Amino acid sequence: MTKPIEVRNPRTGKYDYIILPPPPRLLIHKCNRARRSQINWQKMGIEARIYALQQWKQAIISHREELTAALVSDTGRLSASVLEIDSFLAIIDRWCRLAPELLQNSAKNTAIPFIALEQTSVPYPLVGVISPWNFPLLLSTIDTIPALLAGCAVIVKPSEIAPRFVAPLMTSLSSVPFLRDVLSFTEGAGETGTHLIENVDLVCFTGSVATGLKVAEAAARRFIPAFLELGGKDPAIVLESADLELATSAILWGAVVNSGQSCLSIQRIYVAESIYEEFYHQLIAKAHSLQLAYPTVDSGEIGPIISEKQAEIINNHLIDAVEKGALIHCGGKIEQLGGGWWCRPTVITQVNHSMKVMTEETFGPIMPVMPFPTVEEAIYLANDSMYGLSAAVFAETELEALAVAEQINAGAISINDAALTAIMYEGEKNSFKLSGLGGSRMGPAAIKRFLRKKAFLIKTDSSHDPWWFDTP
Numbered sequence: 022m023t024k025p026i027e028v029r030n031p032r033t034g035k036y037d038y039i040i041l042p043p044p045p046r047l048l049i050h051k052c053n054r055a056r057r058s059q060i061n062w063q064k065m066g067i068e069a070r071i072y073a074l075q076q077w078k079q080a081i082i083s084h085r086e087e088l089t090a091a092l093v094s095d096t097g098r099l100s101a102s103v104l105e106i107d108s109f110l111a112i113i114d115r116w117c118r119l120a121p122e123l124l125q126n127s128a129k130n131t132a133i134p135f136i137a138l139e140q141t142s143v144p145y146p147l148v149g150v151i152s153p154w155n156f157p158l159l160l161s162t163i164d165t166i167p168a169l170l171a172g173c174a175v176i177v178k179p180s181e182i183a184p185r186f187v188a189p190l191m192t193s194l195s196s197v198p199f200l201r202d203v204l205s206f207t208e209g210a211g212e213t214g215t216h217l218i219e220n221v222d223l224v225c226f227t228g229s230v231a232t233g234l235k236v237a238e239a240a241a242r243r244f245i246p247a248f249l250e251l252g253g254k255d256p257a258i259v260l261e262s263a264d265l266e267l268a269t270s271a272i273l274w275g276a277v278v279n280s281g282q283s284c285l286s287i288q289r290i291y292v293a294e295s296i297y298e299e300f301y302h303q304l305i306a307k308a309h310s311l312q313l314a315y316p317t318v319d320s321g322e323i324g325p326i327i328s329e330k331q332a333e334i335i336n337n338h339l340i341d342a343v344e345k346g347a348l349i350h351c352g353g354k355i356e357q358l359g360g361g362w363w364c365r366p367t368v369i370t371q372v373n374h375s376m377k378v379m380t381e382e383t384f385g386p387i388m389p390v391m392p393f394p395t396v397e398e399a400i401y402l403a404n405d406s407m408y409g410l411s412a413a414v415f416a417e418t419e420l421e422a423l424a425v426a427e428q429i430n431a432g433a434i435s436i437n438d439a440a441l442t443a444i445m446y447e448g449e450k451n452s453f454k455l456s457g458l459g460g461s462r463m464g465p466a467a468i469k470r471f472l473r474k475k476a477f478l479i480k481t482d483s484s485h486d487p488w489w490f491d492t493p
Contacts, residue, residue, distance in 0.1 A: 026181050026210060031097035031325045032315075034360025038094070040184050042209030045216050051205060052147060052176060052220040058202035059146045059174035065199065067124055070170055071117045073200040078113045080193040081106075087189040088158070095157050095183035097361060098314055098324025101279045105159045112159075112166050115446065116468065120170040123465050124472075135486075137479045142472035144172035145246075149221035151214045151236065153228045154180035154327055155282040155384075158190070163446075164225040164248070165204070167468035174203035178217050181210045182328050215239065223471065224248070225462075227284075229382075230407075230455050237458060248459035248470055250452060252382040253284040253410030256403040257439060258425055259300060260396065261293040262417035267437065269303040272388070275413065275439025277311065277366045280324050281386035282331070284456075285411055285440045289372075289379050290390045291399045297392040301370055304388060305350045308366035315358050323386060325361040332362035335385035338378040339367070342389070347372050352386070374405060382408070400428045409453025413439040430454065433463075 028038040043051070062070065081088065085106060092102035126141045148168045152161035161179045168175050179187060187206045194201050207213060211232070218224050218239045223246045226236045233251040240247035257275070259268050275287040292300045312321025326332040336355045343349065352367030364385050372379050372389040379389055393399040403412060411433040416422035419436060426434040432450035435441040442450065442463065449464030451457070460470045480486075 023209075026208075028181065028184060029329060030094060030361075031327045032318075032359060032361045034357075034362075038185055040181060040208040042213045043207055048207060048213065048216050049220055051207065052217075055174040055176060055203055055205065056146050058199075059144075059172070062169075062174060062199060062203045063144055063172035067121050067170065069199075070172070071120065073197055074113050074117055074166070074169065076197045077194060077200055078110055080196050081110065081190070084189050084193045087192070088186060091185040091189050092158060093318055095154070095185045096279075096324060096327050097318070098279065099318040100322065101156075101324065102158075105156055108159055109162055112163060112446065116166050116170050119465065120167070120468060123468055124171065131478075135480060135482045135484065137481050139477040139479060141475045141477070142171075142469075143475050144168075144471055145222040145473065146174060147221045147223075148173045148175045148471060149217045149224045150175060150177040151217065151224065151226045151228070152177065152179050154182035155279060155284075157183040158186050160227050161206075164462060164467075168225075168471045169200070169204060171468050171471040173223075173471050175205075176217060176221065177204075177206045178209060178214050179206060181208065184208050218245075219243065221245070226250075233457070246459065246470070248462065250284065250410075250457045250462060251455060252408060253286075253456055254288050254380065254382055254406050254408040255285060255411050255413070255431070255440070256406070256429070257287045257290045257413040258393075258399045258403055258415070258429075259290065259292040259296070260399075260414070260416040260421060260425065261295050262421060263293075263296070263415035264417070264437075265296060265300055265303055268415040269300065269307055271415070271435075271437070271439040272413070273304060273307050273311075273366070275435075276388045277308070277323065277386040278440070278443070280326060280364065282327060282384055283440070283443060284382075284384075285443050286384075287413060287439050288383055288387070288389075290388060291393050291402050292390055293399075294392045294394055297390070301350070301368060301390045304390065305368045308351050308368055308388070311366050313358070313363055313365065315361075315363065323363070323365065325363050326355070326385065329362060331384050332364075335364055335383055335387065338376075338381065338383050338385075338387065342369055342372060342376045342378045345373075345376050347376060347378070347389070374402070380406065396425060400425060404428075404430045407454055408456045410456035411435070411440070411442055411450075432456070432461075 027036040352365035
């Protein structure tokens with residue numbers, strides 16, 4: 022018998038919600054039922070699947086108020102929850118627009134005149150999606166939508182830290198025939214995720230490096246594909262020629278949006294020595310202008326730290342930095358307000374790579390700023406990390422910035438902007454180093470991850486092949 026899991030409210034600190042993980046036997050039954058339904062879902066064809074997704078979109082819009090309220094309870098923030106829902110709806114439209122062309126079969130002649138090639142693709146029957154707590158709706162569906170349109174059935178295991186959004190989402194789904202048979206959510210913690218991996222044909226995971234390594238090992242034992250997007254420690258490089266007003270505004274957003282609780286957030290900033298002081302003074306002034314979203318969700322821009330464990334990590338990084346000589350100019354501590362944990366935008370100088378705040382994922386609104394003497398040193402520092410998710414480069418000209426960006430070991434580099442992959446989904450990218458594994462979840466490649474290619478090699482005439490045995 023599985024035990025109920027109590028869920029903490031990030032604004033109040035109270036445990037006011039309960040989820041009940043399914044027993045392994047019930048999860049197996051759910052997986053088997055989804056597999057059976059997937060057969061008809063695939064046979065329906067892409068236009069019918071698009072119609073079902075568009076029906077769901079309209080149902081979500083009609084339940085938007087309840088979904089927003091649930092996300093606010095899950096995360097304690099309003100503006101990012103509204104953005105999350107808007108992004109989710111836009112993803113549905115985007116994939117419905119792109120999928121027909123991307124899923125087309127092809128036929129052509131080959132180098133051998135009497136052999137033709139027909140190329141098709143077959144979806145993996147059942148996809149498991151394991152998603153984190155920082156953007157609970159968006160990151161549980163960013164892989165789910167293309168997988169469904171590819172013809173897969175999908176079971177999602179969201180984080181046990183932020184599961185309230187599932188109820189209104191499932192209510193909206195209940196009104197959509199066919200789709201409700203191939204898409205379901207299952208609540209639970211790590212053990213439920215482990216059981217899910219044991220019963221699917223492909224797994225998508227977004228989360229920490231430590232857990233991602235376990236997911237990769239479990240998938241490898243079952244010989245199934247695993248697509249992992251893990252942690253980041255994204256650098257920003259600000260060259261001497263950069264527009265400081267633009268750079269500070271972009272980096273502030275990239276570092277602090279969602280209270281820094283994003284793998285794509287800017288977590289370390291390298292600035293040319295000649296503009297270093299002016300840069301961090303501008304950054305401090307802009308950071309001071311942001312307010313906590315307390316006592317109400319619309320009191321300010323900075324929501325609470327969603328995970329209590331993450332609040333401890335942020336605090337540990339700040340203490341470690343100060344003990345090693347760092348100087349905090351604003352923010353700089355974890356505050357408890359109304360039972361929730363909060364951290365104001367924090368600018369730190371006199372930092373170096375002996376500090377956790379420069380080398381480990383902080384996942385908070387922390388902006389450590391370090392000067393560099395040469396461009397070569399900036400590139401070295403940016404690459405001095407076990408992570409390689411994304412980065413940012415600021416310079417007067419695009420060419421100057423690109424010359425630096427080409428030498429950074431990361432999958433997506435924003436030029437004269439920051440954290441653009443949080444907004445744009447068009448460019449294909451891979452995670453470098455320990456930031457992930459597998460094909461791009463952005464661009465056309467994202468939907469092709471869920472397909473196995475199949476080739477029909479067709480003999481077009483009745484003549485003997487020249488390589489056959491010469492028999493009577």
